[in-house]
Amino acid sequence: MTAPVFRFAPSPNGELHLGHALSALTNEKIAASVGGRLLLRIEDIDVTRCTPEFEAGIFRDLAWLGITYEQPVRRQSDHFAEYEAALERLKKDELVYPAFMSRGDIRGAIMEHEAKGKAWPRDPDGAPVYPGADKQMSKRERQRRIDAGAPFAWRLDTAAALARLPVELNWREWTNEAMDGSAEITANPLQWGDVIIARREIPTSYHLSVVIDDALQGVSHVVRGLDLYFATSVQRLLQQALGLPQPGYFHHRLVLGPDGRKLSKSQRDTGLAALREAGETPGTVKAMLGL
Structure with missing residues (x-):
């Protein structure tokens, strides 16, 4: 029987925030629970806004959260x-x-x-x-x-x-x-x-x-916001x-800001890099997300 395939697919046009963390962690959690595989895909078709610096930040943030995924990573620009x-x-x-x-x-x-x-x-x-x-x-x-x-x-x-x-x-x-x-x-x-x-x-x-x-x-399970x-x-x-x-789909809850709207990459105070610099840990981030 073929193992289920999940993917986390961020765009490197800004820093990852708590909403991205929730999506990545939810994909990892569900994939592990059903014996599935987790892929990382870099969605960088917007060649004017996506940068190598933001892509490097994605890798740093995922490593900090302890999320592992299969290689190679697919980049849409290729x-x-x-x-x-x-x-x-x-x-x-x-x-x-x-x-x-x-x-x-x-x-x-x-x-x-x-x-x-x-x-x-x-x-x-x-x-x-x-x-x-x-x-x-x-x-x-x-x-x-x-x-x-x-x-x-x-x-x-x-x-x-x-x-x-x-x-x-x-x-x-x-x-x-x-x-x-x-x-x-x-x-x-x-x-x-x-x-x-x-x-x-x-x-x-x-x-x-x-x-x-x-x-x-071969993505079989699309888990996203x-x-x-x-x-x-x-x-x-x-x-x-x-x-x-x-594929089948599961659309998880969103992380909302103080104004009741979903988070955006322009709200730097919810960015994972900023939280890390402020002394937060992967454990406290998960607690913020109710995980």
Whole structure:
């Protein structure tokens, strides 16, 4: 029987904080309880914000917490060719389209719509759904704009991808850390609209790279924070569209700041490096997290 595979996948665009510690420790705990393997993946497709210094900090923090993982570590920046191959498949299947609307164009379309007394739909993160006006553009006009150097991003035609599914889209969500109970959750990717799948300068996005990585690494159990719960709908759609295996999911609680919001890398007082410098120990960090 194949051992379950878990992964902790931080981005080196800032210092790890208590929320990351909770996720890493929860992955380690559950993996150990079910005889699973734990992988570390560095999600560094954002080559402008991710730095070697922040990556080195990830390794230091995980070593300080006593978390061990298998080698080698996968770095997304080493695998753009694999993501581009998946993008080309989506292009061939006509499930993505070049989207040329700028932020100003999007704001203008929304203002025009709302001026008529109609609310504009927003995604689960609160951002306005992409208008998709250029989805109706002819192939000839699209190519003309691309050849002329117009800025664009590749967006998923969510409705078209859903229409090709033979069955209802769902995922398995474990209901507790013991993984002794689960529920089938109906996915709703339409609430996200047409998400960005790749950009002209980077042939991937978070959604595309994460499903490719999970498939290639044989990840069977995705354990991550509740802030990514709704994103699972988009990722399940991509998995189905690309014929990728479906992992199970467990979305754990979030660590919230004094303002009731989830922690961010800009809040340095909750950073693991700052806590270590202040004299905290792995034991006191675990106590802070209720572990």
